[in-house]
Amino acid sequence: MQRQKAKKVRARLINRFEKYGNDIDEVDNISAELLRHYCKEVEKYQNPRGGYFTPGSYTVSAHVPLGSVVGATPDGRFAGEQLADGGLSPMLGQDAQGPTAVLKSVSKLDNTLLSNGTLLNVKFTPATLEGEAGLRKLADFLRAFTQLKLQHIQFNVVNADTLREAQQRPQDYAGLVVRVAGYSAFFVELSKEIQDDIIRRTAHQL
Numbered sequence: 001m002q003r004q005k006a007k008k009v010r011a012r013l014i015n016r017f018e019k020y021g022n023d024i025d026e027v028d029n030i031s032a033e034l035l036r037h038y039c040k041e042v043e044k045y046q047n048p049r050g051g052y053f054t055p056g057s058y059t060v061s062a063h064v065p066l067g068s069v070v071g072a073t074p075d076g077r078f079a080g081e082q083l084a085d086g087g088l089s090p091m092l093g094q095d096a097q098g099p100t101a102v103l104k105s106v107s108k109l110d111n112t113l114l115s116n117g118t119l120l121n122v123k124f125t126p127a128t129l130e131g132e133a134g135l136r137k138l139a140d141f142l143r144a145f146t147q148l149k150l151q152h153i154q155f156n157v158v159n160a161d162t163l164r165e166a167q168q169r170p171q172d173y174a175g176l177v178v179r180v181a182g183y184s185a186f187f188v189e190l191s192k193e194i195q196d197d198i199i200r201r202t203a204h205q206l
Contacts, residue, residue, distance in 0.1 A: 014076035021090025023101035028108040039113040056116030057087030060182045064193045085197055086121040086181055087114075092200045099124075099204040100144055107148040114151065119182050123156045123201045137206035154179045156198065163187065163199045 018024045020031045039055040047053055059066075067082035075091060077083075084091045088106050095102050099122055106120055129138055145153055156179050166173035170188035178187045178198055187195065 010076050013074055017075075019075060019090065019094035019096075021095035021102050021105050022097040023104040025108070028105045031105070032109045035109050036113065054116040055114055056118065057114050058117055058119035058182050059083070059085065059087055060119075061180055061194055063181070064191075064197055082193070082197055085201060086119040088118050089121045090202075092197075093202060095202050095204075099141060099206065102204075103141075103144055103148055103150065106150055111149070111151050118151045120150070120153045121156070121179070121181065121201060122153060123158070123198075123203050125159060125203045125205060126157055128205045129157060134206070141206055154182075156201070160199050160203060163195065167192075167195055 018027045020027050035057070042053050042055040045053050063083040063085055068080050070079070070083065072079040075094065077091065082092075088109065090102060090105070102120075102122065111118060124138075128134060158176075158178065162173075162176075163178075166176050166187050173188055174186065176187045177184050178190075180190065180194060180198070187198070190198075
């Protein structure tokens with residue numbers, strides 16, 4: 001009985017409430033408030049050299065091991081599951097309104113507070129960027145990025161099926177390079193947890 005009730009509550013959290021990354025002011029403003037609080041707290045502390053810590057928003061793959069020690073969160077994420085894959089990236093699968101909506105959500109955060117840097121991951125399917133039309137769409141997307149005055153963005157252009165094949169036949173994909181979180185790496189040399197994380201990221205179309 002208790003388990004069934006918990007499942008219903010989780011389903012409601014996932015399906016009935018709006019999420020960051022979809023250009024919804026009410027939600028994005030909460031994210032902006034949390035970011036301001038985080039930055040204000042970080043700047044209170046001195047580092048071992050006598051200076052003060054500067055806030056940043058990037059994970060460099062720490063979102064997987066950190067998630068393993070974080071309890072359940074009110075977006076429907078289970079305890080122990082990974083956190084969002086980049087400092088400013090939406091949670092996996094919750095950015096449902098396309099990549100431009102993601103940019104607009106990020107633009108509502110005060111990026112100037114993050115003097116230690118930011119990170120935003122975006123994944124496209126290869127078909128999205130094919131031909132002249134695909135290149136024009138990408139150029140328009142990058143113009144939107146600059147017009148919104150964001151600090152950082154990085155891309156993966158790959159199919160999830162290709163990545164799954166690389167997991168099964170790593171010897172055939174030794175040269176496959178992916179962008180992880182602030183760095184690039186050979187996909188087959190990453191841990192299974194990080195590989196699965198990259199596979200699960202939303203693959204956008206323009």
